[in-house]
Amino acid sequence: MAWRDIVIIVAEYQRRFLDIWAVLDYYEIIEPRMRFVDTTHKVDPKWMGCFTEDVAIATKVHAAGVPVWLIRDARLVNSNMNIIKVVSFTP
Numbered sequence: 001m002a003w004r005d006i007v008i009i010v011a012e013y014q015r016r017f018l019d020i021w022a023v024l025d026y027y028e029i030i031e032p033r034m035r036f037v038d039t040t041h042k043v044d045p046k047w048m049g050c051f052t053e054d055v056a057i058a059t060k061v062h063a064a065g066v067p068v069w070l071i072r073d074a075r076l077v078n079s080n081m082n083i084i085k086v087v088s089f090t091p
Helices: 003-035 055-063
Strands: 050-052 068-070
Touching: 003 055, 050 055, 055 068
Parallel strands: 050 068
Antiparallel strands: none
16 A cells, blocks of 8 residues: 555544544534523633524524634624624635
């Protein structure tokens, strides 16, 4: 087996392992927390987080302790909203 094939196999294994780990974290930690919206949990910095345009989803996921990036059109942002940094969309 060539070195390139080994590198590809290891990378694929890592990707699948991280996907499985993320699913387990979701079902064991995040999903049970989202059932009880009244309780707010501290944000866990080890998670990458959630990107969404839906305010309801952002609120629910943030309360569960997941970092959230709420994507909004600049025209919908109030002037009194606390914005740390505006970034351009890059596809």
